[in-house]
Amino acid sequence: KNILIVPGDGIGQEVTEVGKSVLVKIAEKFGHEFSYDEALMGHVAIEATGNPLPDETLEKMRNSDAILFGAVGHPKYDNDPTAKVRPEQGLLKMRKELGLYANLRPIKLFDELLSASSIKPEILKGSDILFFRELTGDIYFGEKGRKNDNNTAYDIAEYSRYEVERIGRKAFEAARTRGKRLMSVDKANVLETSRLWREVIQALAPEYPDVTVEHQFVDSAAMLLIKDPRRFDVVVTANLFGDILTDEASQIAGSMGMLASASVGDSTGVYEPIHGSAHDITGKGIANPLASVLSAALLLDISFGLKEESDAIIAAVDKLLKDGFRTKDISDASTPAHLLLNTQSAG
Amino acid sequence: KNILIVPGDGIGQEVTEVGKSVLVKIAEKFGHEFSYDEALMGHVAIEATGNPLPDETLEKMRNSDAILFGAVGHPKYDNDPTAKVRPEQGLLKMRKELGLYANLRPIKLFDELLSASSIKPEILKGSDILFFRELTGDIYFGEKGRKNDNNTAYDIAEYSRYEVERIGRKAFEAARTRGKRLMSVDKANVLETSRLWREVIQALAPEYPDVTVEHQFVDSAAMLLIKDPRRFDVVVTANLFGDILTDEASQIAGSMGMLASASVGDSTGVYEPIHGSAHDITGKGIANPLASVLSAALLLDISFGLKEESDAIIAAVDKLLKDGFRTKDISDASTPAHLLLNTQSAG
Numbered sequence: 038k039n040i041l042i043v044p045g046d047g048i049g050q051e052v053t054e055v056g057k058s059v060l061v062k063i064a065e066k067f068g069h070e071f072s073y074d075e076a077l078m079g080h081v082a083i084e085a086t087g088n089p090l091p092d093e094t095l096e097k098m099r100n101s102d103a104i105l106f107g108a109v110g111h112p113k114y115d116n117d118p119t120a121k122v123r124p125e126q127g128l129l130k131m132r133k134e135l136g137l138y139a140n141l142r143p144i145k146l147f148d149e150l151l152s153a154s155s156i157k158p159e160i161l162k163g164s165d166i167l168f169f170r171e172l173t174g175d176i177y178f179g180e181k182g183r184k185n186d187n188n189t190a191y192d193i194a195e196y197s198r199y200e201v202e203r204i205g206r207k208a209f210e211a212a213r214t215r216g217k218r219l220m221s222v223d224k225a226n227v228l229e230t231s232r233l234w235r236e237v238i239q240a241l242a243p244e245y246p247d248v249t250v251e252h253q254f255v256d257s258a259a260m261l262l263i264k265d266p267r268r269f270d271v272v273v274t275a276n277l278f279g280d281i282l283t284d285e286a287s288q289i290a291g292s293m294g295m296l297a298s299a300s301v302g303d304s305t306g307v308y309e310p311i312h313g314s315a316h317d318i319t320g321k322g323i324a325n326p327l328a329s330v331l332s333a334a335l336l337l338d339i340s341f342g343l344k345e346e347s348d349a350i351i352a353a354v355d356k357l358l359k360d361g362f363r364t365k366d367i368s369d370a371s372t373p374a375h376l377l378l379n380t381q382s383a384g
Numbered sequence: 385k386n387i388l389i390v391p392g393d394g395i396g397q398e399v400t401e402v403g404k405s406v407l408v409k410i411a412e413k414f415g416h417e418f419s420y421d422e423a424l425m426g427h428v429a430i431e432a433t434g435n436p437l438p439d440e441t442l443e444k445m446r447n448s449d450a451i452l453f454g455a456v457g458h459p460k461y462d463n464d465p466t467a468k469v470r471p472e473q474g475l476l477k478m479r480k481e482l483g484l485y486a487n488l489r490p491i492k493l494f495d496e497l498l499s500a501s502s503i504k505p506e507i508l509k510g511s512d513i514l515f516f517r518e519l520t521g522d523i524y525f526g527e528k529g530r531k532n533d534n535n536t537a538y539d540i541a542e543y544s545r546y547e548v549e550r551i552g553r554k555a556f557e558a559a560r561t562r563g564k565r566l567m568s569v570d571k572a573n574v575l576e577t578s579r580l581w582r583e584v585i586q587a588l589a590p591e592y593p594d595v596t597v598e599h600q601f602v603d604s605a606a607m608l609l610i611k612d613p614r615r616f617d618v619v620v621t622a623n624l625f626g627d628i629l630t631d632e633a634s635q636i637a638g639s640m641g642m643l644a645s646a647s648v649g650d651s652t653g654v655y656e657p658i659h660g661s662a663h664d665i666t667g668k669g670i671a672n673p674l675a676s677v678l679s680a681a682l683l684l685d686i687s688f689g690l691k692e693e694s695d696a697i698i699a700a701v702d703k704l705l706k707d708g709f710r711t712k713d714i715s716d717a718s719t720p721a722h723l724l725l726n727t728q729s730a731g
């Protein structure tokens with residue numbers, strides 16, 4: 038099995054190194070042969086080649102069995118809305134070129150971190166959500182531009198029946214293996230893309246009679262996530278709504294530093310933390326590497342079918358937390374200094 | 385002064401009656417002459433006339449000095465994504481026709497309700513946020529439709545420099561009178577409309593040197609609202625992002641039943657709860673009327689400049705809560721039955 042490591046920018050580099058070291062240990066322990074290659078993407082790729090997703094990287098991605106990914110981005114571009122070349126273009130191009138239409142984001146709460154969240158423990162306890170965010174359509178990929186002498190900007194959101202159906206099926210199937218409840222989130226009272234979305238999900242429902250389907254408007258879903266997170270089991274939603282809701286839902290898990298995601302579709306899969314490049318903490322050694330470690334676990338489970346190996350990683354994270362070890366983002370005043378980890382020692 | 389009452393659908397009818405009764409009492413007490421008229425909108429207007437915003441209603445709106453509004457919507461349309469006539473069309477048409485481009489949503493925490501939220505009191509305490517949501521542009525009002533034999537749906541998001549500038553100025557000016565911090569929320573790493581948005585806000589900033597400006601991506605803002613609500617003072621954002629973030633932020637105030645909003649622009653202003661028609665609790669007498677009461681307070685303050693009268697209403701709400709009275713949404717197991725209000729008695 039051939040694993041491509043793409044650390045990207047900022048803390049992406051720090052945490053992915055830890056994620057990779059866990060894959061190396063698992064291979065040793067369970068007697069697997071994984072081979073590793075590495076490639077550039079994002080700001081570091083722009084600096085080196087002028088291109089946020091160089092052809093060489095894309096080629097290596099296509100030839101990989103799975104990709105462990107870090108993060109891309111740089112404040113330089115955020116502060117310059119007129120920049121023509123941007124790290125995120127590489128990310129979006131990768132998703133489109135590799136056909137990664139389904140982004141899975143499990144929001145799993147480690148018991149030890151119940152109190153790390155800003156939400157009350159009694160509201161959180163027992164929450165376990167799996168998001169399916171559509172990843173290759175919507176307003177991310179439609180035509181966009183300027184008109185009227187650069188004075189008007191536009192972005193086109195678009196969905197086809199086929200695109201909604203394939204992510205819808207993945208979500209229904211996952212719901213079957215879990216709590217058998219699916220929430221589809223849209224804004225069908227305003228958007229035509231959402232009305233198509235709702236039509237398609239409604240049409241699929243009879244094929245999955247064992248799954249209870251609920252439709253929520255995105256504004257209401259954003260509110261319910263905080264008010265009553267246990268109401269959620271599997272959630273399926275469009276690209277933009279998924280972007281917003283999954284970041285919001287990260288607060289259920291106490292920190293973004295704990296959350297992994299899998300992007301899958303037609304061929305290889307990409308596994309990455311949901312956090313970004315976080316240049317404000319880069320180089321300080323305080324980034325929480327557990328999202329990358331849990332991304333490695335997702336990789337083994339979903340792309341390689343190695344459930345036992347994946348569970349071993351999750352159990353190790355659980356033990357680490359039970360033993361009281363914390364990175365800064367999940368620690369508090371009561372954490373003793375000798376249990377406060379830096380990025381490397383956590384690995 | 386001429387006030388138009390538009391109760392709309394569901395609990396809109398129940399709570400607006402209470403909001404109106406408060407206006408009547410204030411007029412009595414402070415010696416003002418308000419005249420009232422009433423008009424249909426939403427599902428009830430469709431039933432009566434086939435049109436969610438009848439011409440007669442629009443005409444009355446144009447001739448009013450301010451409008452006290454309830455809510456529109458009905459599950460019937462939500463479950464039928466193919467319905468051609470929908471209550472929300474009336475709402476959107478009203479916003480556009482009356483030029484209500486600025487939607488103000490103050491998220492104010494009543495001390496007594498600190499514990500009603502699912503967020504920890506120590507995280508919430510002292511939060512005080514004022515949202516400026518743009519209300520007549522974005523993906524709400526661009527062209528939308530189907531193509532490819534009805535198999536593809538699209539929605540166009542659009543913003544002009546002028547539209548961003550006028551809401552931006554309102555937000556900067558409000559920030560001046562408060563904590564002097566403005567957060568502008570966009571998705572400039574993906575959307576062209578957001579890049580224009582950010583350009584315009586950046587260009588306005590030097591005119592307000594006393595205000596500190598921060599730009600956040602919408603996914604990050606959705607996360608920060610829960611993690612650290614005190615970081616927010618004034619927020620300015622586009623129509624769709626504002627819809628999502630303000631509903632989410634309602635959880636800071638404990639319940640949507642406590643939050644009022646003002647939509648203002650070129651002429652008359654519309655004052656309404658941020659909650660919807662809530663058909664699931666309609667007719668039970670358990671709707672919290674305080675959002676409508678606080679909408680009446682906003683109306684007096686913003687449209688009529690009657691600050692003392694407005695403050696008297698807010699003080700009365702505060703006293704009601706301090707005396708222990710609660711509607712169901714903000715009560716808990718410890719609320720004694722004789723303090724549990726129904727919609728009418730709360731008024």
Ligand SMILES: CC(C)[C@H](C(=O)O)[C@@H](O)C(=O)O
Pocket residue numbers: 109110125128280573574603
């Ligand atoms: C960096 C950005 C383009 C990206 C997105 O919006 O998809 C990120 O927020 C994510 O969620 O992976």
Ligand SMILES: CC(C)[C@H](C(=O)O)[C@@H](O)C(=O)O
Pocket residue numbers: 226227256456457472475627
């Ligand atoms: C009913 C709906 C169209 C409306 C909106 O999205 O603007 C509502 O959610 C609101 O926030 O006023």
